[in-house]
Amino acid sequence: MTSLPDDITLTDAGLAARGDGRVLIVACGALAREILALRDAHGWNHLDLTCLPAIYHNHPEKIVPAVQDLVQKHRSEYHDVFVAYGDCGTGGQLEAVCAELGVNMIAGPHCYSFFEGNAAFEARDEITAFYLTDFLVRQFDAFVWKPLGLDRHPDLRDMYFGHYETLVYQAQTDDPQLTKIAKDCADRLGLTFERRYTGYGDLAQHLKSWAAI
Known part of the structure; x- marks a missing residue:
């Protein structure tokens, strides 16, 4: 089993490709643990992983050029390359670049959607819900x-979260400690707490199909 990278690394620096697989997954650092867990659980040893810093989600304009650079940098080293991102705030630009590069990406607007399943997430239409995953x-x-x-100005809470009603924790794993922390996050934001076990959702299906290449 592959040792999992720490969250600080994935948030600030991402993860470099090791070059030991036939298929490369270019992913968001927020998905690294889940991708490695699925790979190791299913014995998909031919999959390699490289991740961009998860903090890019706070600056989505960085995602498209960074993904493009990684694909172009590594594609000659692998039989195939796939992109483990949803749209993630890029306004369709990531999908357009992936189509131009000839690589497949995950369908859906963001990980909250594909963890739950895009159809189920869209059907809920939860405009007053704030979402957290295991990583978040x-x-x-x-x-x-x-x-x-x-942390410096708690009075800003109402400006940012006044229109939210519920914090939904989409749990990928059954971890009581993470559930406790998520409940504390909801309390800090003054939101009703809901835990929703999603597992790996559509991410698992995409990896399964990519692993079959």
């Missing part, structure tokens, strides 16, 4: 609390 529960301070300045 672990990295709540680094991704939410500090970047929004709530």
Whole structure:
């Protein structure tokens, strides 16, 4: 089993390709643990992984050129390359670049959607829900609390979250400690808490099809 990278690395620096697989997955650092867990559980040893810093989600304009650079840099080294991102705030630009490069990506607007299943997520139409995944529960301070300045100015809470009603924790794993932390995040934001076990959702299906290449 592959040792999993720490969250600080995935948030700030991403993860370099090791060059030991036939298929390369170019992914968001927020999905690295899930991708490696699925790979190791299914014995997809021919899959290699490289990740961009997860913090790029706070600056989605960085995602498209960074994905393009990684694909172009590594594609000659692998039989095939796939992109483990949804649209992720790029306004369709990532899909357009992937089509131009001839690589497949995950369908869906973001990981909250494809973890739950795109059809199910769209049907819920939850406009007052704020979502956390396992990664974001672990990295709540680094991704939410500090970047929004709530550690220094808690009075900004209503400006950012006044229109939300519920914090939905989409759990990829059954981890009581993560559930406890997620509940604490909801309390800090003054939101009703809901835990929704999604597992790996559509991510697992995409990896399964990519692994069959």
